[in-house]
C-alpha cells in the first residue's frame with residue numbers, strides 16, 4: 001500500500017515535468033495555432049545541452065539552468081524565423097510539415113553525431129525517505145524547479161507589458177495588429193518561450209532518466225497527450241494535466257509493463273480528443 | 288474503356304513497361320533491387336497522396352499499413368500454411384478493415400488533431416506488435432525457405448515478387464487516378480480545401496475520410512506483404528520503420544501533392560537526389576537530414592511541388608494529363 | 610397549405626450567451642421570408658441551427674414534414690436545403706465549375722458526376738459566372754465569390770435556399786443584378802429564407818419578415834407592418850441610421 005502511495009507521489013513529481021513540456025506546446029498553439037513538431041527534438045536538445053555543458057565545464061547539473069534557458073530561447077526564436085514565419089496564416093498542414101521537417105533535420109544530425117547510445121547526466125541530491133521508500137532528490141528538485149518556472153511564466157504573461165501583448169495576440173491576432181502590437185515579434189518571442197520550456201523539461205528529464213537522441217518522440221507524444229488533456233492553448237490546464245498523467249503513470253507502473261504505457265496514453269489521447277475537446281478543465285467549467 | 292483514351296493511361300503503361308523490361312534484359316539483379324525499392328516508394332507515396340494531397344489530411348503513420356500487411360502475410364504463410372496470393376489478399380483486406388475501424392475513430396478528429404493521432408496509431412501499433420506473442424513479439428517471424436518452392440525456388444521467387452510489386456505500383460497509380468476523377472475524389476478535394484464548406488454542400492465528410500483512409504491502406508499492405516515475404520523475415524523495427532513513411536510524405540510533396548503523377552516523379556527525383564548526395568556510406572546517417580531539408584524547402588518555397596509548379600506555368604497541361 | 614420549413618422553440622447558448630432564444634417561425638412554400646435584426650442578433654446562428662452546423666440546445670426543425678433537428682449538415686443538404694455563407698467559403702484552388710459541381714453532386718438529387726457538371730453549368734449561367742468557369746475560385750473578385758456561393762448552393766437544386774447576406778459588400782449595380790437573380794430563383798419555384806441588412810432590398814423582396822433581437826423574435830409580419838412596428842423601431846434606435854432606413858423603406 002505504502003509502495004503504491006509512494007509510486008503515485010513520485011509519479012506526480014515526474015508529471016510536473018511533463019506539464020512543463022506541455023506548457024511549451026500549448027503556449028505556441030494558443031498564440032499562433034501551430035502544432036510544433038520540433039518539440040521532441042528541442043527536449044532532446046535540452047538533454048544534450050545539459051550533458052555537454054556538464055561534461056565540458058564540469059559544473060553541477062543545476063548550474064546549467066541559465067545557459068539552457070538562454071540557449072533554448074535563442075534556438076526557439078531562430079526556429080521561428082527559419083521554419084514557421086513563412087507559413088503563419090497558411091493551412092495548418094503547412095506548419096505541421098515544416099516543423100516536422102526541422103525535426104527530421106535535428107534528429108538526423110543528432111543521430112549522426114551521437115548515435116543512438118544511452119547517455120546519463122550525473123546528478124545526485126539527497127533523497128527524502130518515507131518508510132522503506134526513498135524519493136530521489138532529483139525528482140523533488142525537478143518538481144520544485146517546474147513550479148518556479150511555471151510561476152515565472154505566469155508573472156510574465158499577466159504582469160508585464162510584453163506578456164500582455166502575447167496574450168492579446170493569442171486572443172485575436174488581427175485585433176492585436178490593429179492596436180499596433182508587432183505581431184511577428186510577439187510570435188517569435190512566444191516560439192522562443194515555448195522552446196525554452198521544452199529545453200528545460202529536457203534538462204530536468206535528463207537529471208532523472210537516461211536518454212538517447214531518439215527519446216524526443218516519446219516525450220513529445222506525452223506532451224501532446226498532456227496538452228490535449230489540459231485543453232489546447234491553456235497553460236494552467238497543461239500543468240494540471242501533466243501532474244494527472246504522472247499520477248496515472250504512478251498508479252499503473254506496478255501493474256502494467258512499461259512498453260504498454262505509450263499505448264494506454266495514446267488511447268487516452270484519442271478518447272479525450274473525441275469526448276472532451278476542451279480538455280479536462282472543461283469539466284470544471286461546466287459545473 | 289474511355290480511360291484508355293486518356294494520355295495518362297499510356298504514360299503509366301510506359302513507366303510500367305520500363306520497370307518490367309529494364310532489369311529483365313541482361314538479368315540485372317542490382318537494377319531490379321533498386322527498381323523494387325522505387326516501386327515501394329511510389330506505392331507508399333501515391334497512396335499517402337490520396338489522403339495528403341486530395342483530402343488535405345496528414346498521415347504520419349502510413350507505414351503502419353505496410354508493416355501490418357507484412358505481418359499478416361508472413362504470419363498466415365508461416366503459421367497457417369497459406370499460399371502467397373491468398374495471404375497477400377487477406378492481409379490487404381484485413382489491414383484495410385482495421386484502417387476503417389481506426390479511421391471511424393480518429394477521423395472524427397479534425398486537421399492537426401488527426402495528424403497527431405496518426406503518430407499515436409504508429410506508436411500504439413508498434414507497441415502492440417512488440418508485445419504480441421503469436422507474431423513473435425520483439426523477435427519477429429521467420430519464413431522457412433521451403434515457402435519459396437511453389438514459386439520455383441528462391442531465385443525465381445525474387446523475380447515473381449518484383450513483378451507483383453510493379454503490378455501493385457501500377458494499381459496504386461491507376462487507383463489514384465480513378466479516385467481523382469470520381470465523385471468520391473471531388474468530395475475529397477472539397478474536404479481538402481474547406482471541410483466545413485464541403486459538409487454544408489452535402490459531402491458526407493466522416494464517411495469519405497474514413498473511406499479514403501481505409502482505401503489508402505489496401506495496396507501498401509499488399510506491398511508490405513510482398514516486401515517481407517521477399518526478406519523471409521519480419522520484426523517490429525523493420526516493419527514500422529518511420530523513416531519510410533516520412534520519405535513517402537517527402538516524395539509526395541516533392542512531386543506535387545494532389546497530382547496523380549507527382550508521387551511517381553517525386554520518387555524518381557528523390558532517389559536520384561539521394562544517390563548524388565549519399566555517395567559515401569559514412570553519410571548514410573544523413574538520409575533523414577536530406578529528407579528534412581528537402582521537405583522544409585518545398586513547404587516554404589514551392590508547396591505545390593514539381594507538378595504543381597508545372598501546372599501553374601502551363602495550366603493546359605493539367606487538363607491534358609489529369 | 611402546410612409550411613415547407615417549421616422552426617419551433619429553437620434555442621442555443623454559447624457559454625453564458627443565449628444566441629438564439631425560443632425562436633419559432635415557418636417558411637411557406639414558394640415564398641421569400643426575410644430575417645432581419647441588429648448585428649449579433651443571432652441570425653446566422655439560426656441558419657447554423659437549421660442546417661446542422663450546430664445542434665440546438667432546445668427546439669425542433671421540421672423540413673417538408675420531416676424532423677431534421679441536429680442532423681449533420683451533409684444530411685440536411687441531401688434533404689434539399691442549401692445555404693450560402695455570410696463569409697464566403699470558396700474552394701480556393703478549384704475552378705468555378707468544380708466548385709459548383711460539388712454543390713450539384715452532393716445536393717438533393719445525388720447526381721452522377723457528368724450530370725452534376727451540367728447542373729453546375731446551369732447554376733453558374735444563372736448567376737452570370739458562365740464566362741469564368743475555368744477560373745480558380747481564388748481569382749474571383751469579392752462580388753464574384755458571392756455569386757459563386759449562390760451558384761454552388763443553387764447547383765444542388767434545393768427546395769429551400771438560405772441566403773446569408775448575399776448583398777453585403779456589393780456595389781449598387783451588383784446589388785441590382787443580384788436582386789434580379791434572387792427573383793428569378795424564386796420564380797423558378799425555390800423557396801427562400803434570407804438574412805439581409807440592406808433594408809430597401811429585403812423589404813421589397815420579402816413576402817414576410819421576421820425580426821430578431823438578442824436571439825428572440827421581436828416582430829413578424831408583412832414588410833410594411835414590420836417597418837412601422839414600434840418595438841422594431843425601438844430595437845433599432847441604438848442604430849439611428851438603420852432606423853431611418855427602416856422608415857424610408
Ligand SMILES: Nc1ncnc2c1ncn2[C@@H]1O[C@H](COP(=O)(O)OP(=O)(O)OP(=O)(O)O)[C@@H](O)[C@H]1O
Pocket residue numbers: 623626628646647648649650651652653654655695
Ligand atoms: N461559434 C460561436 N461561438 C461562440 N459565440 C458565437 C458563435 N457564433 C456566434 N456567436 C455569438 O452569437 C451571437 C450571434 O451571432 P450571429 O453571428 O448569429 O449574429 P448575426 O445576427 O448573424 O450578426 P451579423 O449581422 O453581424 O451577421 C453573437 O454574439 C456572436 O458573438
Ligand SMILES: [Mg+2]
Pocket residue numbers: 652653654695
Ligand atoms: Mg450573420
